[in-house]
Amino acid sequence: AQTVTQSQPEMSVQEAETVTLSCTYDTSESDYYLFWYKQPPSRQMILVIRQEAYKQQNATENRFSVNFQKAAKSFSLKISDSQLGDAAMYFCAYRLTSQGAQKLVFGQGTRLTINP
C-alpha cells in the first residue's frame, strides 16, 4: 500500500524568508504523480504544485518549487519569499497515473505559520 509521511507537524518562518516542507512516500510503483495542496483555515484545499514521477526536472510555480528525489522517495516543497497569505496547512499527496487509480493518498499535513 502506498503511504505518505510528513514528519513536520508544524513549521514557522519569518515573512520574506524561505522555508522547506518535507515529505516522503512509499510505493513500489514507478509511474505516479505527487502533489502539494494548501488548506487555509476554514477554506477549501487548493493545488499548489504537482510533479510527474517520470520527469527528472523539478516543478516550479512562481515562489513554490519542489525537490523531487525519486530514488529516495522524497518530495519536499520550498516556499521562497514567504508571505502572510502562505499561512495554511500543507498536504503532500500521491496518486498513481493509471486511469483506474484515482484516489489521492495524503500525508498528515504540516501547519505553516508566517511570522510578520
Added chain:
Amino acid sequence: DTGVSQNPRHKITKRGQNVTFRCDPISEHNRLYWYRQTLGQGPEFLTYFQNEAQLEKSRLLSDRFSAERPKGSFSTLEIQRTEQGDSAMYLCASSFFSGGLNEQFFGPGTRLTVL
C-alpha cells in the same frame, strides 16, 4: 466563481441519527470524489464516481455509509445511525477526466459533529 459547493457546511447531530450531505461539482466535471478528514489528519479517500457509476469504494466506507450520484450531476453522502467516530470534515472534489493528470478540485467541506 462556479467551484465545488457542499451543503450544509456544518451539521451537528445526535448519535444514532441519520445525516445526508450534498456536493455539487464543477459543471462538466464527470468525476466526483468523497474524502473524510479527521482533526489533525490528512484527507482519506472514501469513494468516487464517474458520471453516475460508483467505481471505487474504500473499506472505510462501512455499511452505514452510502453515496449516490443520480444523473451524474450532484452527489449525496448519507451516514446512517451516526457514531461519535463519524465526527469529521467530509470533503468533496470533482475533476474532468480525459486521461492525464485529471486534477481534483475540492469543495469547502461539511463538518459533522456527532454528540
